[in-house]
Structures are given as C-alpha cells and as structure tokens.
C-alpha cells in the first residue's frame with residue numbers, strides 16, 4: 001500500500017515542479033523578448049509526450065522502479081509454479097488413471113461393494129466399519145468376512161459388517177499387480193446439512209482399459225448379487241428417489257391366485273417390455289398401467305413384488321399421501337423414473353381424503369364433529385397429468401392398487417392410464433387348497449437330497465425330530481402338553497402364539513397325504529369368505545401340525561364367523577346409538593337466547 005502512495009507522491013511532485021518550471025521558463029522568455037537582461041536558469045523538465053520518454057520519465061522514480069521489479073520477479077515465480085504443476089499433472093495423468101464416484105450414483109455402490117471384498121481392508125489399521133447394504137439384500141453373505149474371531153460376527157440384527165475405506169483417509173491397494181490409491185472424501189452440500197461422499201480411485205497404469213476392467217468387474221459382482229433381490233425406492237422430503245431396501249425375490253409360485261391371473265400379468269408385462277419398437281412405430285406412448293383392486297389381503301402387493309423379481313425390475317413406490325408432495329413434485333418424480341422399472345401407487349384412493357370421483361361432492365365436515373383429516377396436496381388433474389403428461393417417463397410399468405374400485409374416477413381408470421384391471425377376490429376353495437399345499441410343501445432341494453417330504457424348516461436334533469414325528473403320527477388326540485407339537489390351540493381371542501418354533505420340523509408327509517389334507521382344508525373353508533392373508537395367518541398357527549390345520553379348519557371358520565357377527569352387531573349398535581343421538585338433537589327445539597336487557601341510564605347531559 002505504501003509503494004503506490006510513494007510513487008503517486010513522486011509523480012505528483014514531479015508534475016508540480018515541471019508545471020512551475022514551465023511557467024518560469026515562459027516568463028523568462030517574455031522578459032528576454034522585451035529587452036531585459038537574460039538570467040541563466042536551469043532548463044525546465046517538460047512532460048513526456050511519447051511512450052519511450054514516458055517510460056524513461058516513470059523509471060526516473062525509484063519506488064516505481066522497485067515496484068516494477070517486484071512485479072517481474074513475482075510473475076516469473078508464478079509462471080514457474082504453474083508450469084511445474086502443469087507438467088506434474090500431465091505426468092500424473094499419463095501414468096495414473098483417476099476415477100471419481102459420487103455417492104448418489106449407482107457406480108458408487110458397485111465400487112463400495114467391490115472394495116469391501118478386497119482382502120486388503122482386513123489388514124488395514126484405519127478402516128470404517130459399516131453395515132450399509134448398498135442396495136443388496138444378501139450383502140450380509142459376503143465372502144471372506146466370516147469366522148468366529150472376526151469382529152464382523154458381532155454385527156447386530158443379523159446384518160454383518162464390512163471394512164470400508166474411512167472418510168478423508170488415503171489407502172493403497174493392489175489391483176491386478178497395479179498400484180491403486182483409494183480416497184474417500186465428504187463434502188457438505190448445504191442442502192438440509194447433507195454431506196455427499198466422493199470416492200476417488202487412482203490407478204498406476206498407462207492403459208485406460210484397466211479402469212474399464214475394474215468397473216466391469218465391480219458392476220458384474222454387484223449385479224450378480226442383486227439378481228437375488230429387488231430394490232425398493234421411495235421419494236424423500238426433497239423429492240428425490242432414494243434406495244430404501246432390497247428384498248429377496250419372491251417366487252411367483254408362492255402366490256396363489258385364481259387360474260390365469262398370474263399368466264396374464266407376466267405375459268402382458270413381458271410382452272410390453274419387448275415391444276418398444278412396436279409402440280414407437282405406431283406413435284403410442286410406451287407405458288403400461290395395471291390396476292389391481294379388490295379385497296384386502298388378497299395378494300395385490302405380493303404379486304407386484306414377485307413380478308418385479310421375475311422381470312428383473314426395481315420398484316419405485318409413489319406414496320401419494322406423503323406430506324410435502326404436490327402436483328409439481330409428483331410430475332417431477334414420475335419424470336425422474338428410470339427407463340425400465342415398476343412404479344407402484346398403493347391404495348391410490350387414499351391419496352384423496354374425500355373422493356377420487358369428480359362427480360361426487362366432497363363430504364363437508366360435521367359441525368362439532370371431528371375435524372376433517374388434512375387433505376393431500378395432490379389433485380386428480382395433477383395425478384392424471386403426471387401419469388401421461390409430457391414429462392411422463394417412457395418404458396415404465398405402473399401398478400396401482402385399491403380396495404375401493406368404485407370410488408375411482410373413470411378418467412384415472414381409462415386405457416392408456418390403467419390398461420388392465422384385475423380384481424382380487426377373497427379366497428376360493430381352489431386357492432385355499434393350493435395355499436395349504438404350498439405351505440406344507442418341502443423345500444425343493446431338501447426333497448431331492450433326502451427323497452422325503454417335510455415342511456422345510458431348519459433342522460433340530462434328530463432325537464427331537466423323531467419325538468415330534470412320533471407325536472404327529474398319533475395325531476392330536478393323545479396330546480402331551482409339554483411338547484409344542486401337541487399343544488392344543490387356545491381360544492383365538494387370546495393372542496397367544498401357538499405355531500411352535502421355527503426350529504421344529506413339521507412331520508414328514510407323502511404327497512398324497514398333503515393332497516388329502518389340502519382337500520380336507522379347502523372343504524372346510526367357505527368360498528370367497530376369507531382373505532388369503534387370514535388363511536395364511538391360520539396356517540401359521542399350525543405350521544408344524546398339518547393334520548390339525550386341516551382338521552380344525554371348520555372350527556376356526558365357525559369361530560371367525562361368530563367373531564365377525566359379534567363385531568358387526570357391536571358396530572350396528574354403535575351406529576344406531578349415534579343415529580338416535582342425532583335424531584334427539586334434531587328434534588330438540590332450538591332455544592333462541594333472549595336479548596340481554598340494556599339499561600339506559602339517563603345522564604344529566606342527555607336529558
């Protein structure tokens with residue numbers, strides 16, 4: 001700061017002097033011209049007019065000279081520094097390959113899974129211990145992390161832990177005899193204080209194909225692990241898709257529907273996924289919608305998850321009643337869906353608190369009654385636009401489920417939005433028998449190994465098993481209260497778990513026996529009266545007692561009916577009580593409050 005001031009001062013004084021000298025010179029010239037004697041005066045410094053003399057003029061100031069020297073020296077140093085870095089990075093780039101992976105990208109998960117499997121981490125002294133699944137349900141089964149003396153076996157909740165690179169640490173490992181540096185960093189994004197991670201991998205190699213090989217290897221490993229599961233995504237508060245869980249694939253045969261329904265769904269969806277060209281040639285939007293409606297607990301959600309596994313698609317759950325979701329956010333979310341996926345809208349009717357039918361008037365809240373529930377910010381037109389508006393994603397399969405089919409607006413159900421409507425009814429006798437068969441069917445591999453038939457539960461000691469089989473053979477008559485297998489079911493009103501432990505096996509049954517029991521069971525179950533979920537719940541109570549399950553089904557049906565009738569009667573009584581109270585209020589003459597007596601006091605002024 002001082003240098004420019006000194007320079008300015010010097011220049012100013014030079015200019016002032018030069019101006020004074022010029023004036024003096026002019027007056028002296030005049031004096032000479034007028035005949036007065038000439039006085040010898042020093043030659044005045046004139047202001048430079050060309051560039052060279054200007055520079056010479058400026059360099060005559062010592063501070064400016066120093067300042068200039070400083071600039072030159074600084075520039076030389078800075079240029080040298082930049083050159084060094086430039087060549088350093090050039091050299092590094094030519095011998096190292098650097099790749100960065102952002103946390104919100106799938107490739108980050110591939111690499112983290114790959115890294116967790118590297119033996120180097122088991123020897124590293126500064127590691128992060130993580131139970132993160134990175135979108136894999138069977139991540140727990142990673143190789144190389146087993147062993148009783150390994151800390152991973154201490155993992156809670158059944159999920160094993162992994163060694164991963166710590167944040168802000170740098171590691172060196174070897175990949176295919178090449179030196180590799182791994183750095184994991186975290187950066188605050190400022191969005192709800194969220195930190196985003198970046199993984200940087202630097203490989204010492206000339207050939208870029210090494211990176212491709214590494215990526216392929218990591219992706220293959222990840223995908224092969226993922227084949228066994230489906231990923232579930234939901235939208236977060238900032239309306240971005242977030243991976244929340246991975247579920248093992250549910251085999252299609254485990255879901256028992258009326259004949260033809262499963263085939264229809266799987267054939268149609270498979271055909272759709274293979275028909276992109278067909279759709280584009282005809283100018284038809286490449287989207288397919290399925291509306292599954294009907295009784296609760298009839299398998300709507302289960303079949304969707306099973307189909308996702310069968311088709312190898314991830315499930316994106318759109319929760320229409322989520323707080324903070326409005327029309328814009330919904331259309332943004334739908335347009336962000338990946339090319340091939342299943343978008344799932346469960347209980348589509350519940351998104352609109354009052355009605356989803358445009359012809360129906362919304363019910364006004366009862367005065368004095370409970371306040372109306374907070375309504376969703378999603379409007380019907382917003383939903384319709386999101387489903388097939390300009391921003392709607394191509395290639396997606398939409399599944400919507402509802403228990404109130406009749407309350408849906410026809411515009412929502414029309415082809416193009418919901419192309420196929422399938423009703424899921426309460427269990428038929430056929431479904432009951434099939435459910436029984438599947439329930440007590442042995443695991444395929446166990447059956448082929450042993451040539452025997454059992455329920456497939458994990459084994460217990462042979463002696464215990466023999467006991468149980470012997471007990472079951474004598475059926476339930478000669479019950480021994482000490483063994484779980486012989487405990488007679490307590491009355492259902494008492495919420496007691498009577499299914500027996502998963503450690504116990506069901507008795508070995510031949511196929512014929514299972515078929516006979518299945519027929520007996522289905523005969524006891526009335527047609528279309530109970531949901532598949534409730535039948536499954538019943539069988540769960542008898543999971544090691546197939547014979548009892550078949551035999552006691554009739555009693556269970558009678559109990560359930562009595563229970564339902566009692567509940568219905570209680571409900572009706574409550575309803576009639578409410579109606580009577582309402583009538584009483586309506587018939588009561590409304591008392592109009594008498595106007596308050598107003599006393600007017602005459603004041604002295606008014607009178």
Ligand SMILES: Nc1ncnc2c1ncn2[C@@H]1O[C@H](COP(=O)(O)OP(=O)(O)OP(=O)(O)O)[C@@H](O)[C@H]1O
Nearest residue numbers: 254255256257296297298299300301302532533536
């Ligand atoms: N058809 C079926 N075959 C086998 N299991 C079934 C079937 N239907 C229901 N279940 C069992 O019942 C439970 C509930 O089923 P699910 O959630 O699929 O029913 P849902 O129709 O979607 O019910 P809701 O309408 O209440 O959401 C699951 O554990 C499932 O295994």
